[in-house]
Amino acid sequence: MSKIIDGLYYSESHEYVKVEGDFGFIGITDYAQHELGNVVYVDMPEVDDEVTAGEDFGAVESVKAASDLMSPVSGTVVEVNEALEDEPGLINKDAFENWIIKVELSDKSELDSLMDAAAYKAMIGE
Amino acid sequence: MTEEIKVTCLHDRHVALGALMSPFAGYDMPIQYVDITTEHNAVRQKVGVFDVSHMGEVEITGPDAAKFTNYIFTNDINTIKAGQILYGMMLYPDGGTVDDLLVYRVDDNDFFLVINAANIDKDVAWIMEQAKNFDVKVDHQSEQYGQIAVQGPEAEKTMGAVLGIDTTDLTFYTFKKMEYDGKTIIVSRTGYTGEDGFEVYADPAIICKMWDQLMEAGVQPCGLGCRDTLRFEAGLPLYGDELTPEISPIAATFGMFVKLDKEGGFIGRDACAQQKAEGTPKKLVGLELEGKAIPRHGYEVLDGENVVGYITTGYHSITLDKSVAFALVDRAVGALGNTLNVRIRKKVFPAVVVKKRFYTPNYKK
Secondary structure (H helix, E strand, O other), rough: OOOOOOOOOOOOEEEEEEEEEEEEEEEEHHHHHHHOOOEEEEEOOOOOOOOOOOHHHEEEOOOEEEEEEEEEOOEEEEOOOOOOOHHHOOOHHOOOOOEEEEEEEHHHHHHOOEEEEHHHHHHHOO | OOOOOEEOOOOOHHHHHEEEEEOOOEEEEEEEOOOOOHHHHHHHHHEEEEOOOOOEEEEEEOOOOOHHHHHOOOOHHHHHHOOOOEEEEEOOOOEEEEEEEEEEEEEOOEEEEEEEEHHHHHHHHHHHHHHHHOEEEEEEOOHOOEEEEEEOOHHHHHHHHHHOOOOOOOOOOOOEEEOOOOOOEEEEEOOOOOEEEEEEEOOOOHHHHHHHEEEEEEEEEEHHHHHHOOOOOOOOEEEEEEOOOOOOOOOOHHHHHOOOOOOOOOOHHHHHHHHHHHHEEEEEEEEEEOOOOOOOOOEEEEOOOOOEEEEEEEEEEEEOOOOEEEEEEHHOOOOOOOOOEEEEOOEEEEEEEOOOOOOOOOOOO
8 A cells, every 4th residue: 555645735647746835845656656666767857947737847767667757836946856866766765755856836826736645545546 | 449368378377476467469468576677687697487478389391391481581491400499580572570580490391480479460371371382381389389488597407406307408599399297398598588598388287387386496487577678688689679570680780690692592582682782771779878867669869960760679777787779770870989869858868879789698509
């Protein structure tokens, strides 16, 4: 059974946003990392890049396949998780601890269209 | 219209082992049991076993068997004796590839062909059609055989200790028929991993029994996921990616398996001779990228900003810890050492043309 954390926002494409003030930490869910298998590469944007809700901002890759990362929110990238460059497998160890990008949110109302933990749990059928 | 998916004789065992299953070539096949990296490393370092029962088998017998087999096959079966095996292709008259296959020379009038699962129906129809003017019997035997591949540096030891099959008399690309549980089985020193190893063709009940013995002995079951990463590192083509009806073995630079001057010729011979003389517009090359970004099948290859080809297979190589690929590119830009670019999503990464064999195979010759 996948780990799901209360208080985060979830997208249908299995990303989460953890909000702290005007910032959001974006990563993939525990369910997603499990479905993907061993992560061997994370394609991340650069600091100051813009991300748009519903559009891809990079990819997580297993040995076999690449999965696009879709941003659940819009904003400006203020930090990328550089630890993932050397150790992408951190996402498999703890997907919620190892966020991928930190974004300065440009429109916090976008969060309203995302799922809460209970709704996400229902969506993945657990 | 969807055809019902087929299963191999080992299907229930894969499911019981918790394998990730996926359709491949019309069969519900195991992709991985644990993960691709673990299974890949088991084969490189120790031993692993694959269910390859989906592969097709065709036996050609009769007075014209040798002449006919050589006519539909690019390699020259007159260079081998009974008990030996050759790799090569069947071609269309224009040089495009029908399939790549193994030919086992059982005796002078008996040849055993091993073909790709995805191509079984097409190949059998093709062989039957070509056989019309020859005195041969074409016997499609795919349903009669299960097949396992035991691969890795400990394969010979495993075959002896676990299955009780002495293979010390087999050299690379040779085989023997032997009695096992009252039935005839075929054991060959072949594989698709770049390691020493064996393939066993036998009645499905025997294959199941062997599989159970291998599991009991703790041999790593390996899925199609690592079968692809292993063959790729060793520079071996996959039909559908590196060889297709549009990609001849000459374009794919596997010309060493195309014997243009053999007696009697073969289907596709003249097209291959012309391609060899004039050079094909595109050729298959190896590419090595800096960094960890992974080139995948279908990604564009660029020379400066011009698209000059595409990736046929690419991985972050497990054994080499490098991102490498096969790519079909314009001949003019395919020289070793040339720097091209690969588009990976929104970014472009430099890639140097290198030899296609990324990993030096450890065959027991």
